[in-house]
Amino acid sequence: MLSSTRRMGNTEQLAYCAANSLPSSAQQRWIHLQDHPLPYFVDLRHHTPYPAPTGNAQLLLDATLDATDLVLVAPLYWYSLPVHAKHYLDYWSAWLRTPHLNFREEMRGKTLWFIVVSSGDRAETKPLEETLILTARYMAMNWGGLLYGTGSRPNDIQDDAQALKQAQHFFSAADPAPDPSPTAAQPLMQKAR
Numbered sequence: 309m310l311s312s313t314r315r316m317g318n319t320e321q322l323a324y325c326a327a328n329s330l331p332s333s334a335q336q337r338w339i340h341l342q343d344h345p346l347p348y349f350v351d352l353r354h355h356t357p358y359p360a361p362t363g364n365a366q367l368l369l370d371a372t373l374d375a376t377d378l379v380l381v382a383p384l385y386w387y388s389l390p391v392h393a394k395h396y397l398d399y400w401s402a403w404l405r406t407p408h409l410n411f412r413e414e415m416r417g418k419t420l421w422f423i424v425v426s427s428g429d430r431a432e433t434k435p436l437e438e439t440l441i442l443t444a445r446y447m448a449m450n451w452g453g454l455l456y457g458t459g460s461r462p463n464d465i466q467d468d469a470q471a472l473k474q475a476q477h478f479f480s481a482a483d484p485a486p487d488p489s490p491t492a493a494q495p496l497m498q499k500a501r
């Protein structure tokens with residue numbers, strides 16, 4: 309799931325480098341979230357059941373359910389996710405409550421990966437990394453890990469030799485689900501949101 313607002317930027321290039329090492333038997337589907345805009349998300353949890361998804365929401369839902377592994381590919385925007393990626397995740401909240409989707413059960417055991425580029429330093433991506441680890445845990449998904457690169461202008465990533473090297477092994481070195489905040493995370497799991 310590519311979420312930069314520009315094409316062939318640093319994050320997209322880094323994601324291609326990482327995908328390059330996947331075996332040919334691994335099916336890949338690349339989606340630019342910007343190509344599939346979603347209607348404004350509205351919290352209907354406490355009013356009416358969510359309607360069945362249609363249009364782009366249906367497309368993104370189907371792609372999500374079809375995948376064994378979900379890779380969020382995002383530039384750091386204000387220490388957080390770009391709006392398309394955040395919007396997509398907000399829809400998970402609706403899908404969790406849409407009758408007959410069984411979204412929670414379907415997501416259980418899939419693996420969430422994160423590829424991020426920023427123009428600052430790695431430490432500034434830490435809060436977002438922890439956010440996504442908690443999100444994976446809430447969904448009973450596995451956490452694959454984070455691949456970080458640095459760059460500002462498009463193609464800057466090509467000068468980040470360390471990121472390009474790490475990309476070669478990224479998908480073969482899954483994280484053992486680090487625990488960012490054990491005391492805070494567990495109650496989250498149990499709460500119905």
Ligand SMILES: Cc1cc2nc3c(=O)[nH]c(=O)nc-3n(C[C@H](O)[C@H](O)[C@H](O)COP(=O)(O)O)c2cc1C
Nearest residue numbers: 312317318319383384385386387426427428459460
């Ligand atoms: C709206 C916006 C917010 C940004 N916020 C940050 C930030 O908080 N920290 C940072 O280091 N870089 C920030 N950047 C820089 C991008 O993360 C950086 O240019 C990145 O390489 C863009 O990736 P892309 O080429 O895939 O779009 C921001 C860029 C934009 C456009």
